[in-house]
Amino acid sequence: MEDRTILNRNLAQMLKGGVIMDVTTPEQARIAEAAGACAVMALERIPADIRAAGGVSRMSDPKMIKGIQAAVSIPVMAKCRIGHFAEAQILEAIEIDYIDESEVLSPADDVYHIDKRKFKVPFVCGAKDLGEALRRINEGATMIRTKGEPGTGDVIQAVRHMRMMQSEIRRLGSLNDDELYEAAKQLRVPFDLVKFVHDNGKLPVVNFAAGGVATPADAALMMQLGAEGVFVGSGIFKSGDPVKRAQAIVKAVTNYNNPKILAELSEDLGEAMVGINESEIQLLMAERGK
């Protein structure tokens, strides 16, 4: 494996046990950093507003991203559209720490994802199941997150995707060596990746939860289901008291196995984001890019 791929996987390892927060201004970025975020995702509109606004959603203005890079010392991530390698080149040119090739934005290509091995800068990609996760890793992603359903405040899809990935990982572990070739065929991924998951019982890269996490309890749920950290998009800055909620979710990820602490953290957080139920949404972002 190339050095760059290993270094980029290593950065994701440093983010483990942490919360990555969506921010739209330098001010929000500073709030997120002070609250204990391990990284921020710079974007012009958080997913809930993208959903409300409709229309085509694209990479953010590089000037806006640079403003956020200047405001904080933690890693800064940004999103590009699925398959839009020119947007990714622009993000690499401004030395972003991680690119999210994201289904939250309007896809630019309905067949091909970005050839992420061509880049020096790392990529995180969303996945609903093990096949998607391994296909993205094969394309060069060095970190995976569940897709969930962004901008809804409804955790059901993130749960579904994490459970699906974990159960498929366990199933691979139970197969005989000679059954792995067929598994690779069914998952539509190279044998080596299937073999790695079989031998190690996990993905070869860090796996976070994303899409619909709104409360400390949601974050703890995802961690107990096997996430190694959490992305929170609309959940923080769409809530009544962003500072308090951000701090609470950070501590919930650290103490995800301690219900007593989680109870304290869940007290008095003010309004959570209103949210939309899965059955009420028109647009399933998770269906973008398989």
Add this chain to the structure above:
Amino acid sequence: MRIAILALQGAFEEHQRMLHSLHVETFLVRKLSDWQQPKDGVILPGGESTAMLRIMKDEELLLPIRQDIANGLPAFGTCAGMILLAKEVENDTRERIATMDISVLRNAYGRQLGSFFVDEEFKGIGNVPMTFIRAPYITKVREGVDVLSSHDGHIIAARQGKQLVTSFHPELNEDTRIHQYFLNMIQE
């Protein structure tokens, strides 16, 4: 021997795996009652120092950890852990453990595109593989600090009494010699 590993955020599992491969018992520290267990040393892992400090302060871990290390508890800080132990950080004024007489520059090699590997000499061990991820380096050492390794003219590993720090991440590969060095330090 029993080693505490600060587990608020970051790559603490990697250190745990390393110590287990050396047959050393470990426990994870997330709150004050964890910290109060008997221990022979502590590892402060890589991750984001701002995130760790935020939780450390809120959980009232900062003062007890500072006190124990100042009183001679052996401590090993990697990357963010080195920032936690430094008395001075040139580009950050946040309160931290601050028990070691070094000045440190955060994100000294820039953003992720500046991350790199190198094989470099480590005093008393020889050449070891080193992984730097958005790493800091040491800009100044004061009396009593022993420089253990340098790269490109910058100090990347140092020791003072029972405190050991590295800019790089020895927990990310299979080479256990730096962890063994820390264990030897404890037994001296």
